[in-house]
Amino acid sequence: MSCVRLGLRETWSERPAIAGSILTYALLLGVWASLWKLVPDAALARLSLRYEQLVWYFALTELVPFSVGHCYRQIESEIQAGGATPYLVRPIGYTALCGMLELGHTAAKLAFIGPAGCALAFLLTGTVPLGAAQVPPLAVLLVGGASIYLGVQIMIGLSTAWFGTARPLFFIVQKLVFVLGGLIVPLSAYPGVLERVAWLTPFPATLYAPASLALEPGFAHVGGMLVLQAFWLALVLAALAGVAGAFERRLMANGEA
């Protein structure tokens, strides 16, 4: 809770950056909404989709990358500067402390950008696809999706200890998240093979899971998405624990990363 509180306070102190994020988010949403507007309703209907659903879908998927940001960069630069070593002498390790602080930042940004995003989506479509009952599970799925993406980014940042830089790996993973996570188009509209490949990865749990409530708000679907996220969150946390342990052992063998 201290980390969440600090994240909120720090994010509030960086209001210009949040405002910039919201503007960028609004621009992207506006551009894609304009593009979806050009697609005939009949064509969307063949994919069992409507314009309003696609706009809300994109509004929700974009919340995750906008909230998590590029936290891997902070980890990368700290490791390159030897700044991770002092954390070894604290009762709570580098990865855990880093993760909690970033979770606080992410939660704070979600709290600011989320309502703005939903307001924009309503302005563009004139509809709200979710009832009040779906809002709490949506919030849980957004936090869950952001947590999975955050865990993946932290692992990418820690890879700096082995590769010297994390950026190439991040660029690859980011594109995989966007494509296999269904950033712009729901997975249900993907070609069969691609959709099946996507479901084998954690990426649908990050973006598609929360945003799919704009397509299927029913509780059976919500329950399925919660189970999916819980599964991948557990796997990502286990992988993160393994990478963090290897990272600390590397530091302790060499004194530096």
Place this chain on the structure above:
Amino acid sequence: MIVEVEHLTKEFRRGKRETFTAVDRVGFSIAPGERVAFIGPNGAGKSTTLKMLTGILYPTSGSARVAGLVPWQERRRLAHEIGIVFGQRSQLWYHLKVEDSFELLGRVYGLRPADYRARAAEVAAILRIEALLSQRVKTLSLGQRMRCEIAAALLHRPRILFLDEPTIGLDVTAKALLREHLKHVAEADDTAIVLTSHDTGDIEEICSRVILVNHGRVLLDQPLDALRAAFVARKRITLVTEEQDPQCCFADADVILAAPHKLVLSVDGARGAVDRVVSQALARYDVRDLTIENAPLEAIIRDLYGGAA
């Protein structure tokens, strides 16, 4: 003893076959409340030794116990017993206010809120950083940040404080202030201090014992007073002369500085050379001022480094 080190060794691999011994069978003990300067030239093995004692680095062989714990095996428990300040690396969160960093550290170390608040107020008063608590770390000057770093390292009342170049980059006034605060804090809490520094002022003002290492080995381990006494035989004689260019020609003296109207000599006082040099100088020059003083600690340590090379 709060620190016990025996035959501690660390070897690093260079390439596939070559190894480099950074620390070679180092051994020493430190008592609770003792203040020790751990010095040596660059590459002597100081930082490597400290990293092993703080649990950051596995040794190759040997043993060590800090506050009764084996550092590299019980790192998380040891963290509650030690505090560390790195002169060149910050442990505070750059974008947070100082008080937020302190609060986070209080949580990290498991301090109860009431205990944390009392302790934070106490160290803030001792280090005179009350006015800095509401500022962001990134806005602090180097001297201010170092005082905050030390306060942060003391929040959990460590029994031993490791200071790695704590005054590096500070101006004279800031150094004096920081040294004063460190002495006060160490005395108030009976905290042992292990200090590495290239600044002899840090050693003279803070420490009572010197351990000199070079090439990974302990070359000297003495109380500071004993070190001074062993080298006090070297005297420094400063002559201010009427002559613009006093030519130096003393059999018993080494010239440290020859400047217009000034000559600074180093003399081995143990062999009675001071009298001879002073007599010769008075006979040869029109001396306006003459000063005889003990060789400064800096010169002593430089000689030790040079002898140990």
